[in-house]
Amino acid sequence: MRSSDIFKESQKYMPGGVNSPVRAYVGLDIDPPVIKKGSGAYIYDEDDNEYIDFVGAWGPMILGHCDExxxxxxxxxxxxxxxxxxxxxxxxxxxxxxxxxxxxxxxxxxxxxxxxxxxxxxxxxxxxxxxxxxxxxxxxxxxxxxxxxxxxxxxxxxxxxxxxxxxxxxxxxxxxxxxxxxxxxxxxxxxxxxxxxxxxxxxxxxxxxxxxxxxxxxxxxxxxxxxxxxxxxxxxxxxxxxxxxxxxxxxxxxxxxxxxxxxxxxxxxxxxxxxxxxxxxxxxxxxxxxxxxxxxxxxxxxxxxxxxxxxxxxxxNPGYYDKMDKLGEMLQKGAEEVAKEKGLPLVINRRVNMMTLFFNESSKVTNYEEAKASNTELYGKFFKHMLKNGMFLAPSQFEAMFLCTRHTEEHIDKYVDLMRKF
Ligand SMILES: Cc1ncc(COP(=O)(O)O)c(C=O)c1O
The missing domain is CATH 3.40.640.10 (Type I PLP-dependent aspartate aminotransferase-like (Major domain))
Known part of the structure; x- marks a missing residue:
């Protein structure tokens, strides 16, 4: 496994194997995939696994990866x-x-x-x-x-x-x-x-x-x-x-x-x-x-x-924002439906193309205290399930997920479908 070999060696040279702590997947008991390539809404690790990317380098890649x-x-x-x-x-x-x-x-x-x-x-x-x-x-x-x-x-x-x-x-x-x-x-x-x-x-x-x-x-x-x-x-x-x-x-x-x-x-x-x-x-x-x-x-x-x-x-291209908003709404509705079906505690906060799915028993999350009441263990399990199935999400409950202009309805369907299988 080239990806995990690289990550193990990285830990000898860089604290935690990373140059910014959130990348290390602390507390998740798995190694982060080592990424070698990105194209549009997809990124690929060193073992050639493909992921639909909802992190977008923590926001910058709004046009997708390697926009021409x-x-x-x-x-x-x-x-x-x-x-x-x-x-x-x-x-x-x-x-x-x-x-x-x-x-x-x-x-x-x-x-x-x-x-x-x-x-x-x-x-x-x-x-x-x-x-x-x-x-x-x-x-x-x-x-x-x-x-x-x-x-x-x-x-x-x-x-x-x-x-x-x-x-x-x-x-x-x-x-x-x-x-x-x-x-x-x-x-x-x-x-x-x-x-x-x-x-x-x-x-x-x-x-x-x-x-x-x-x-x-x-x-x-x-x-x-x-x-x-x-x-x-x-x-x-x-x-x-x-x-x-x-x-x-x-x-x-x-x-x-x-x-x-x-x-x-x-x-x-x-x-x-x-x-x-x-x-x-x-x-x-x-x-x-x-x-x-x-x-x-x-x-x-x-x-x-x-x-x-x-x-x-x-x-x-002002239409890009409308497109991302529609996809965001589709993801939100789909995820809310699944949560209802499965009895998952879920609050979704979204503005246009950035959102967080809080695994939270409350009906709203409006400040830090309410956010902290979220079930981080459940989020961790959800994160690992999604990663295993080719979805690259933020490895923390307290981060945003980002849409890019290269996401499509198929990507959103896949997300919702995987959530249903969780
Ligand atoms: C709102 C906000 N301010 C400041 C920063 C720090 O930016 P940088 O990581 O480029 O130093 C971040 C990083 O995520 C951020 O989200």
Missing amino acids: DVVKAIKDTAENAIAFGAPTDLELKVAKFICNTVDNFEMLRMVNSGTEATMSAIKLARGCTKRDKIVKFAGCYHGHFDGFLVAAGSGVLTSNIPGSPGVPVGSIENTLIAQYNDIDSVKELFEKQGEDIAAVIIEPIAGNMGVIPADQKFLEDLREICTKYGTILIYDEVMTGFRVAYKGAESLYGVKPDLKTYAKIMGGGLPCGVYGGRRDLMEQLTPLGPVYQAGTMSGNPIVMAAGYAQLQKLYS
């Missing part, structure tokens, strides 16, 4: 431009395209990952407001920046405990935790410390405790509170930007942030990120202003070319 236009853009660019560390026309093209086609990106800066985008946006917010505190929501993930790694769970409203060894208490003492979809928990923090809060950062549709969309009114109230206190509202749309709609989750709510972060899809599958928003804030960045942020690889030509190809294709 993205591949061509990468190849063509690599002939002449790999990295310069100097201004290029290509980065201007992408910046202009994003600012002209997405609302409220008045100015932006490219970086190399989602983490870099969110930590830079926070630094900018702190620099502009001259305040130190930030608010994040329990269950939201904004990357591995120390200031975001705060244990999230019941009772964390008051006590900040680092979520990882290596995070000094000093790095998180300015991170306040509120409850998602609970405006009173936000008000409580602002009533006590509002004048010290630089920023509130939120995934407007959370994807990292499983998919949990914010309530419309909650987001509206959050905006109002931030405006009242002069606090910067940051939407982390690393996952949802160009995903739930071309113009991101923001366009589904019509509630405007001050800054926002995108990544994943905008790099066409290559390492990337971007933060941007209000011009007056972005102008505080070096070299114009005093807030320092830099990157050797930022705006890399090949990343820009891949991203540009992917964004242009998404922008010029």
Whole structure:
């Protein structure tokens, strides 16, 4: 078995055999398949097993794997431009395209990952407001920046405990935790410390405790509170930007942030990120202003070319989103029917082309506490059953599943059919 041999050897050289922990299938008692190839909605492991991919590299592969236009853009660019560390026309093209086609990106800066985008946006917010505190929501993930790694769970409203060894208490003492979809928990923090809060950062549709969309009114109230206190509202749309709609989750709510972060899809599958928003804030960045942020690889030509190809294709084909929404609805209905037939406890949260099937006894999942009540053991069994039968899903109950433009009704039928056999 070539795949498991490679994974075993990988463990000698890379912690857990991986370069990002979720890939290691911790707690599932199986090795992850080692993937060698992707095409459209399919990926293939080193033993030539075929899988229908519902992970999509954790979101970026919205056009499916190795989309011909993205591949061509990468190849063509690599002939002449790999990295310069100097201004290029290509980065201007992408910046202009994003600012002209997405609302409220008045100015932006490219970086190399989602983490870099969110930590830079926070630094900018702190620099502009001259305040130190930030608010994040329990269950939201904004990357591995120390200031975001705060244990999230019941009772964390008051006590900040680092979520990882290596995070000094000093790095998180300015991170306040509120409850998602609970405006009173936000008000409580602002009533006590509002004048010290630089920023509130939120995934407007959370994807990292499983998919949990914010309530419309909650987001509206959050905006109002931030405006009242002069606090910067940051939407982390690393996952949802160009995903739930071309113009991101923001366009589904019509509630405007001050800054926002995108990544994943905008790099066409290559390492990337971007933060941007209000011009007056972005102008505080070096070299114009005093807030320092830099990157050797930022705006890399090949990343820009891949991203540009992917964004242009998404922008010029709005029907893609309708198609993915229909397939998402088909999957949701099918899975709900099966759950009813089999008496499976199931709550499905979906926005367009991202969703989570929570094995949860409750009738709704609206925050981290409710998500955590899901039956992770049952999810683990379901995951293994699906993987064995050629479905590549997220190996955790608390992740999203993603549709791409290359999924078809047959793929959805197969998913539902396999669920019935579970
Ligand atoms: C909402 C959100 N923010 C930030 C990040 C971090 O992005 P990256 O893994 O590119 O650093 C992620 C990653 O999944 C994410 O989903």
